[in-house]
Amino acid sequence: MKLFKKMFVISFLFFTISIFSINFGGGGYSFNFIPKDQVKMINPLNEYINFNEIILHGGNGIVVMPDDSYIGGEGYSGEIINGDYKLILSQGYFTIGKHFNIFKILGINIGLGIGGGETIINKKVETGRNSKSINDFVNNINSVPYVIQLKREELSISPRARLYFNLIDFISFFAEGRFTYNYSPENWKIEGEYIITDNIPNYNYYYSFGAGIAWGF
Numbered sequence: 001m002k003l004f005k006k007m008f009v010i011s012f013l014f015f016t017i018s019i020f021s022i023n024f025g026g027g028g029y030s031f032n033f034i035p036k037d038q039v040k041m042i043n044p045l046n047e048y049i050n051f052n053e054i055i056l057h058g059g060n061g062i063v064v065m066p067d068d069s070y071i072g073g074e075g076y077s078g079e080i081i082n083g084d085y086k087l088i089l090s091q092g093y094f095t096i097g098k099h100f101n102i103f104k105i106l107g108i109n110i111g112l113g114i115g116g117g118e119t120i121i122n123k124k125v126e127t128g129r130n131s132k133s134i135n136d137f138v139n140n141i142n143s144v145p146y147v148i149q150l151k152r153e154e155l156s157i158s159p160r161a162r163l164y165f166n167l168i169d170f171i172s173f174f175a176e177g178r179f180t181y182n183y184s185p186e187n188w189k190i191e192g193e194y195i196i197t198d199n200i201p202n203y204n205y206y207y208s209f210g211a212g213i214a215w216g217f
Helices: 002-019 036-042 134-139
Strands: 025-034 054-064 069-082 085-103 106-125 146-168 171-183 203-216
Touching: 025 036, 025 069, 025 171, 036 085, 036 203, 054 085, 054 203, 085 146, 106 171
Parallel strands: none
Antiparallel strands: 025 054, 025 203, 054 069, 069 085, 085 106, 106 146, 146 171, 171 203
């Protein structure tokens, strides 16, 4: 997906810049936890199969602007498996916001992510087939197992609030709450080519929680 690739490049760029921007920015690792009841908002197969909660892993980087506002980027991905089905989420955002240091050990960060990503559901098919050689793949395709894919590319907006705990200079832990709204112009496709005929909304939304470690500011 071109949009997600662009957002990933932006995220990586700002993350790299933040490493060299003590007092001018920050960055680090974070994870995003989506509860089981919110995964239902993402999953189009609820009538047939359900998935448990999912954890997205990723990173972020920001550059501080005047008045403690900032710009940056972040990206996350994760997956959950149920039998022959696998749900995969990938997200990338350009971020803007503001950071407030209330006390020496406490700070609040209000931000907004604008970007996109993709949601994929893979299903293993003909798993009883046991041929996995290149020769069989080329010359005897009916002997090898395969995976079929249901995929949706999305535009996203994701406001969030973070509470930072500054343990030592330039190193902090944070906890966050996040709301994400996704919109897909073309909705779900089989193998990324064939648009489904079901009447499924081309948008969804959910809340999530996260935490991580950051350095900088």
